[in-house]
Amino acid sequence: MATAPSPSPHKRSRSEDEEDDPVDSMISKTGCAELHYALQECMAEHQDWRKCQAEVQKFKECMTSYQNSRNEQLMKQRTTST
Template sequence: MSSTSPPHNRSRSEDEDDPVERMISRTGCGELHYGVQECMAEHQDWRKCQSQVQTFKDCMTSFQTSRKEQLVKHQQASAKSANN
């Protein structure tokens, strides 16, 4: 018999990073994300975690707005340098 894990066992080793967690941590909203997760684990009802969800959503929206502004500035700078 093989010693490999069955295909349905999707647990990750401690040193393996979750790509979603890496992505969220880059936004600066990681702690708020963990707050939502903790609330959900405690209450098992997303309706009881709306303040945490809203705070996380606000953080992500702020990050996305800032990121879009950075991209627009970068594109404008690239276009300007290409025209010179």
């Protein structure tokens, strides 16, 4: 009995991936999505995270900036609500 081949995950569009992947959705909200994709592409190309340190650092800095900004917003909300 022959079964139909499963669709290749590489043929899906990025928008479909974002809808299906909660991690992609969360990263998109940070404003760091393009850096995340660049890091993923580097990792796919080199198969070694050590060769992608520039991309790792840029993504880390973006996420740190987002987290600091988010923490400041939360602190302001707490001080204005008390």
